[in-house]
Amino acid sequence: MLDAILFALTIVLPNLILMGLGFFMRKQGQVSKAFIDQASKLVFNYALPCLLFFSVVQSSVDFSAQLPLIVAGFVVTLILFFGAEGYAKLFIERAEDKGVFVQGVFRSNMAIIGLATVANAYGKEGLSVGAVYMGVITLVFNVLAVITLSRTSLESESSSASKASHYIMMLVKKIISNPLIISLLAAFAYKALDVSLSLPPLPQVVTYTGELLAALSLPLALICAGATIDIRSMLTLSGLSMQASIGRILIAPIVAVAVGLGFGLTGVHMGVLFLMVASPTAAASYVMAKAMGGNEVLAANILAFTTVFALFGMAIGAAILRGLGWM
Structure with missing residues (x-):
């Protein structure tokens, strides 16, 4: 148990330091x-499109062997998404807050904390399985994020439109032009062609340049998020940031375990599902919220709070599941 907590701290502390740097720089x-x-x-x-593209392209795991895990992850994501949407419709008034809240609940930080924790638990096997899971579910994340952020940001416009087709066209345009979605589709297409045609490896200059740009994405995103943190709002128990954080830290892992058991997942697959879902809110959620006109302060506060506290849930949950022999 102590080892799990110490490992989680080594994964989370760099994120906290970068966010603290951004907060300090903004204050100064x-x-x-x-x-x-x-x-x-x-x-x-x-930067983020490069990170997603090369994460998928450089994975060597057979997609078909991971189908039960991926379907389970898809089901968990939909449950969290529609549950958060229902909550936002009933209890959240401001349009710019709704999509950010929903994204904060269903979208987890798989690329950093999730993958690193899976690698620690299961080594190279877990890392490969987690990379494929991350690639597929990240695509789902981005589509759902575009949907919820577009609907809330266009709420006033769509309500005055004479036809629903106007809104649908706007939504489709945002989805097909989203850089993160484009990069993931390109990565999966490349992998499919590589399997069937045995494509030559990408030129080294392309790979090296892409990896350098990918390495820039999350640190810079965390610094920007830290620069917009509102400490008072983040620590307000009745605030939206706290409500979304409860959904991410407490409800999401419980849903993951229930769905995983329903799909009969055990061992590595149950571990990957739990650790990926139990991770804090994704750093990319702040970037996307800001890029699409959402409440970036709320997004940054959710990111900060869950990054601090989600690791305890991951460590406790992993210890319980391992003790029960489920992962």
């Missing part, structure tokens, strides 16, 4: 709102 006047806006666009349009 060393970064401006204009810089945060420009850096967020750089991450959203270039």
Whole structure:
């Protein structure tokens, strides 16, 4: 148990330090709102797409062997998404808050904390399985994030439109033009062609450049998120950030275990599902919320709070599941 907590701390502390750096720089006047806006666009349009593309392309796991795990992850994501949507419709008034809240509940940080924790638990096997899971579910994450953020940001416009087709066209346009979705579709297409045609490896200069740009994405996203943190709002128990954090830290892992048991998952697959879902809110959620006109302060607060506290849930949950022989 102690080892699990110490490992979780080694994964989370770099994120907290980067966010703290962003918070400190903003307080000292060393970064401006204009810089945060420009850096967020750089991450959203270039760095994050590279990270997702090369994560999928460099994975060597057979997709078909992971089908039960991927379907279970898809079901968990939909349950959390529609549950959060229902809650937002009933209890959240501001349009710019709704999509950010929903995204904070269903979207987890698989790329950093999830994959690293899975690798620690299961080694290379877990890392390969987790990479494929991350690639597929990240695509689902981004589609659902575009849907919820688009609907809330266009709420006033769509309500005055004479036809529902106007809204549908706007939604489709946002989905097909989203850089993260485009990069994932390109990665899966490349993998499919590589299996059937044995494509030559990508040129080294392309791979190296892409990896450098990918390495920029999450640190810069965390710095930007830290620069917009509102400590008072983050620690307000009645605030939306706390409500979304409860959904991510407590409800999401419980749903994952229940669905995993329903699908008969055990061992590595149950472990991957639990650790991926129990991870804190994804850093990319802040970038996407800001890029699509959502409440970036709320997104940053959810990211900060869950990054601090989700690791305890991961450690406790993993110890319980391992003790029961389920992972």
